Amino acid sequence: MHNIRKIAEDVIYVGASDRRLALFENVYPIERGVSYNSYVVLDESTVLLDTADHSVSREFLENVEAALGGRSLDWLIVNHMEPDHCSVIAEIVLRYPDVKIVGNQKTIQMIKQFFSFDVDSRAHIVKDGDTLTTGKHTFAFVFAPMVHWPEVMVTFDTSNGFLFSADAFGTFGALAGNIYADELDFEKEWLDDARRYYINIVGKYGVQVMNTLKKAATLPIKMILPLHGPIWRENIGWFISKYQTWASYTPEEKGLLIIYSTIYGDTANAVDVLAAAAAERGVRNIHMYDASKTDVSVLVSECFRYSTIVFASPTYNAEIFPKMEMLLSELRAHAFQKRDAAVIENGTWALSAGKKMSEILGSMKEINIIAPVLSIKSSLKEDQMGAIEEMADALSESVRG
Template sequence: MGFSKVTDSILYVGVNDHEIDLFEGQYVVPNGMAYNSYAILDEKNAVMDTVDIRFVQEWLDNIAAALNGKKPDYLIIQHMEPDHSSSIAEFLKVYPDAIVVGNAKTFTMMQQFFGADVAPNREVVANNGTLSLGNRTLTFVFAPMVHWPEVMVTYDAQDKVLFSADGFGKFGALDVEESWACEARRYYIGIVGKYGAPVQALLKKAAALDIAKICPLHGPILTEDLGYYINLYDIWSSYGVESEGVMIAYTSVYGNTRKAAKLLADKLTAKGCPKVVLTDLARSDMAEAVEDAFRYGKLVLASTTYNGEVFPFMRTFIEHLTERNYQNRTVGIIENGSWAPMAAKVMTGLLENSKNLTWLDTVTIKSALTAENEAQLDAMADALL
């Protein structure tokens, strides 16, 4: 891939990965992933983060091309996840005099991953610490639990660039054209969604900076209308409602619960609901289902009773929500049970610790829809509008 210009003195030296099928062992990435790394050229030269070890040679070639015969003086590590750090040792074999820059937690994790001697030349920085490269000074701002405890971001005041670590990242390689918001939302909710409060804290710190470009560790460099991206991050991390609409998530064994969910969806559409998302949890990408639950302000859970409990895909879905601090939503429940309906009790129990949920009246189906159930679904549709 070589390198490309971010500014006259900041060059992109990252790589695209089209070999990966599951990111972090669970997220489907049909358009691959980008592992971003940057070279900053000054009196002293710095490289920002490394890449997945499978692409180390391509990355080293990119660095060599970008530096054009010069050597990097620093390797700055903002985040120790292996997709960003696993090439540190190989980098230091080529550039043994380079100083590795990180915070105390960075080096603790570095030793855990790679051994005590991986970075003999190191500079440990404090929160709001600085590093002069000559004409510019980099400032390091700690961002613990966005989404690991050692994370820090880096600000270059000269070019007004924020190197945002995993913040503002997305799924997808950089040689694929696609909408930013969809895959950035799935990435954020899936990976960072649990840590809304730390992200809010970071956004407040970023608001004090003059930022012209955001350079994340995944996804494209953001250069225009930064307010659009920052506003979405503010909504996501405060667990606000991004889009008006209703998500109906269902599981069904013989089709009767699916019929009820579809009937509710049809009633909502007929009544003018701006958006209705109907999702079969057994057949949909779970990460996309979770994304939709956080995107919209209203959620209906429809499930059959199964083994005196709730259908497994529904349990998994709700656990994904609660793990990510699901809150501030309106929730309706449709349960089905031929002799001992239990799904509603189980689902409400799973969500009992979620904050600020407004509950609608439960609709209970016994085997198949009745006229009474249809009237109850009509009332639920009205309550959701």
């Protein structure tokens, strides 16, 4: 049975959700699933904006058929060629052989790489700023390179102010009936996943996202219709401002984030002592994670959230403990910058984690190391309380400053 939703008189939601998938892109845990959104516009000619992932193809194809109500499909606009949105293109072409595929030069090239049907005879190639009129609707194509992939574009429907934003403004999390952000407690229940989605998927491309946001600022947007997660029709400015914060690598909150690794528990003990010292100095927004326990995608996202971060790790075979090393290299890969940080190392015979952690942090932009590296030999000792207090002073100043 189809499950389509009317968004406007002639705009229909035809997407579907997957709650089975454990790892998005086979790497990001998605306990709450994910939705693959797509949209049909019924104009003088008919339009489908993006397809969907294999996992929801049955629901998706049923939905498209129902939305078209017996009409054939004239246009398929491909905003993004990543397989989570394009794996059903060949099936669409089989069902609607006269469909014209709208995409830019790169998109069309990628379709040929992924598929072997005759693409050229169906291709309608657009350039940045081009428009397509289908009757009442005129669609303007705005290129958004690297707002996940190089071919990405967003499509702005100038007749109603709908921005089909591709992966931008998406979030992890399956939809359940309510398809609008204003029908959900987004800030409480969705923002963490929206942040984790943005940071991990496109966080590296802050500059490109800022460029796209600048282009978007010139458009009279009434609704944002992303490829994942709920649709935005209220409070759009609030969500755009979150994107501005994330894309500019600005901390979202003043707060102390402590991430540690530990084998036997002594590094954990040291950061507990440090957290207590920070709390006694009035620091309130303190969050602590064991890097072995919490998925690195959450840790990266939390690093983008807070202003002040402590990284603590034992030395492990003359290296940083692997989970901490992975976090630091992921942060570097996501162009992480503009934070205050402190480092704690531990080791029993030859300590080298601190130096190596400092090197990785030093290779990132504007990571300000605000206290000397604290070196623990197996366990924290009374005579190191002065160093702990000094670090707590610096952290407290950073969080309040």
